[in-house]
Amino acid sequence: MKLEDIGEFSLIKKITKDIFVDKSMVIAGVGDDVAVIKTKSEKYSLLTCDILIEGTHFKRETITPYQLGKKAIAINVSDIAAKGGIPNQALISIGLTKDTKVKYVEEIYRGIKEEAKKFNIDIVGGNTALSKDKIFVDIFLIGEIEPEFLLLRSGAKTGDKILVTGNLGDSSAGLEIIENPDIKFKGIKLEMRYKNNLKIAHLNPCPRFVEGKIIAKSKLAHSMMDISDGLSGDLTKICEASGVGAIIWEDKIPISKETLAFAKSIKKSPLNFALHGGEDYELLLTSPPENANLIIQKIQGKTKTKVTELGEIKDKEFGIKIVKTDGRIMPLNTYGWDHFRM
Ligand SMILES: [Mg+2]
Numbered sequence: 001m002k003l004e005d006i007g008e009f010s011l012i013k014k015i016t017k018d019i020f021v022d023k024s025m026v027i028a029g030v031g032d033d034v035a036v037i038k039t040k041s042e043k044y045s046l047l048t049c050d051i052l053i054e055g056t057h058f059k060r061e062t063i064t065p066y067q068l069g070k071k072a073i074a075i076n077v078s079d080i081a082a083k084g085g086i087p088n089q090a091l092i093s094i095g096l097t098k099d100t101k102v103k104y105v106e107e108i109y110r111g112i113k114e115e116a117k118k119f120n121i122d123i124v125g126g127n128t129a130l131s132k133d134k135i136f137v138d139i140f141l142i143g144e145i146e147p148e149f150l151l152l153r154s155g156a157k158t159g160d161k162i163l164v165t166g167n168l169g170d171s172s173a174g175l176e177i178i179e180n181p182d183i184k185f186k187g188i189k190l191e192m193r194y195k196n197n198l199k200i201a202h203l204n205p206c207p208r209f210v211e212g213k214i215i216a217k218s219k220l221a222h223s224m225m226d227i228s229d230g231l232s233g234d235l236t237k238i239c240e241a242s243g244v245g246a247i248i249w250e251d252k253i254p255i256s257k258e259t260l261a262f263a264k265s266i267k268k269s270p271l272n273f274a275l276h277g278g279e280d281y282e283l284l285l286t287s288p289p290e291n292a293n294l295i296i297q298k299i300q301g302k303t304k305t306k307v308t309e310l311g312e313i314k315d316k317e318f319g320i321k322i323v324k325t326d327g328r329i330m331p332l333n334t335y336g337w338d339h340f341r342m
Pocket residue numbers: 032033078079082225226227228
């Protein structure tokens with residue numbers, strides 16, 4: 001049996017059996033955005049790591065080393081933000097090929113340091129190693145949260161409203177433009193500034209740190225995660241962790257004017273990007289129905305970030321479904337990112 005036969009998520013289930021030494025210290029382990037661990041202080045520790053590998057997550061020709069460093073920190077901050085926590089310290093493991101220019105590595109670290117400073121993160125160590133032919137940056141980030149504010153993936157309850165910050169699909173639309181510089185526009189040609197905005201969404205994601213903190217501190221939500229593998233796949237993860245089902249409305253999914261214009265210009269459905277594209281790093285959350293509007297107003301009032309209500313949590317037996325624009329109710333297919341099946 002090969003990894004491509006079983007996929008990333010079955011593999012994780014297999015390799016994470018019997019992994020705890022002292023389960024009493026673990027509030028949340030594998031299966032959430034971060035591990036949540038009890039400490040001797042009143043706060044919980046939040047631990048997360050995420051890696052960017054050349055060829056899998058980036059190409060040297062299409063991202064600058066400075067952008068790569070910034071992104072490596074940002075995607076880890078996003079996981080801490082998705083629990084409502086704050087990041088504190090990071091360890092950086094970096095694999096470099098022999099022919100890498102010193103300037104290139106300095107630029108990665110310029111990006112790392114700048115982004116770390118933005119979120120008050122101290123770089124406290126790491127590891128540098130030779131990699132035969134691919135560069136990688138792997139960051140281990142430690143954060144914290146007061147237990148009363150912690151939001152997990154497993155807290156969604158039947159009847160909850162499903163909310164999302166920002167727009168979905170920009171990052172994957174941007175990736176498509178980056179990977180196909182000679183893309184053929186079949187309809188109206190895409191404006192240059194639209195093209196650039198989409199590319200930036202992919203190359204320089206902005207974690208919803210402030211929004212995550214406000215949502216957690218408000219105590220108005222039941223569950224939260226960041227969308228890194230696409231709405232369809234990540235909503236499924238909240239449903240699995242919470243033992244619930246869900247319904248979302250296709251026409252409520254927030255899509256930017258840029259992604260709409262790009263999809264139109266290549267005659268593709270914008271939903272391909274918004275539902276199944278990865279790396280948006282927006283927050284997906286659920287709240288009791290009476291709190292949904294309060295969250296929307298709070299976030300928009302304090303941060304100007306848009307929050308959209310796009311569905312509702314149902315019983316597990318209902319499954320996970322989408323109401324199409326023509327009114328048909330269909331099962332929600334999950335084409336989210338799976339590393340070994342792409
Ligand atoms: Mg995550």
